Amino acid sequence: MSLQAPDATHWNDLAASYDRVMGNVPQMHALFQEIVSHIQPDTATILDLGAGTGNLLIQAARARPQAALLALDPAPAMLERLREKVPEDVALTTLIGSAHAIDLPDHSVDTIISNYALHHLTHADKRVCAQEVLRVLKPGGKFIYGDQHCRRMGGPEDPAWVADMYDLLSSKALHYLRTAGLDRMLLQVELIPKFLRADGEMPVPVEYWVSALEDAGFPPPLVVEMDPAPLLNRVIVATKPRAS
Known part of the structure; x- marks a missing residue:
């Protein structure tokens, strides 16, 4: 799942084969399960950054069927595949765009999730993304982010x-x-x-994301180390402070 500009991303070309290649990867399913486990039971809106073909978002919808879903991705072909997979009775809005420029109002989303997407952002845009996530989340809302990292x-x-x-x-x-x-x-x-x-x-050490989120205004986030440790898959859980 890419977060490059829509006319630059190569993921449009991979939309047809993505689920076949990634569908049986146990490490990916472990990330999905960990991310979904942190979604608050009463969440009303879930935004997936770099939603791709919707595998994470669909699992989140099964766990929180009351939630309205928003899927952001720069690859229209990925979002088209996602729409084909989501049942018609599910409230779904798709957005073509990037995670460092989220076209949503301030304080409008309860939960933001992402998996294997934000490492596609430039390092500078990762920090902008952290600021955008804080802006879009409601007070008390959660950002739950799984990805690969480097050393x-x-x-x-x-x-x-x-x-x-x-x-x-x-x-x-x-x-x-x-x-x-x-x-x-x-x-x-x-x-x-x-x-x-x-x-x-462009993956970064997990400490880079922790720093970016704290600099944006989040308290120190939870970092979950996923097995096997050498893959450097991590889930980061950051909660937006409630208004004082």
Whole structure:
């Protein structure tokens, strides 16, 4: 799931195959379950940033059937696939756009969720996204964010960072082969050059997101380490302060 501009994202081309490749990845389903477990029982609105084909949002809707759903993604083809999967009687609004410029009013959403999407933002836009999330959430609302992370900050100009990223990504590819199959491994291998060039694939250490959220005005968030630890999948749960 990408959060690049709609005319730049390559995820439009992957919409048809995304569910087939990702549908049986156990690590992804574990992230979904952890994210959904933190959604407040009485939530009335759920916004998914980088909703893609809707796999996380659909699970959230099953757990909180009373909630109205909002799906934001820059890839129209992904959102079209999402609309095909969501039952007609579910209240769903789709928005084409990016998580660093959310076209919703202040204090309008109870819960914001996201999975494997926000690492596509530039590092500067990640910090803008944290500010946007705080703005859009109602007081007391939650931001529940699952994603892959890396071990250190850096970029393609830093050989040590490139070597560390390659080690992490190649280890992930082998793990996916053992646990999720060849197609998931090959997708990981296909994306390695984009990670190493920071071309739309730009994970950061989890501490970067913690800092961005705290700088935006959130109290220190909860960070849940997901198994297996070497994949560096984490779920971050941040709660907007209530008005004093």
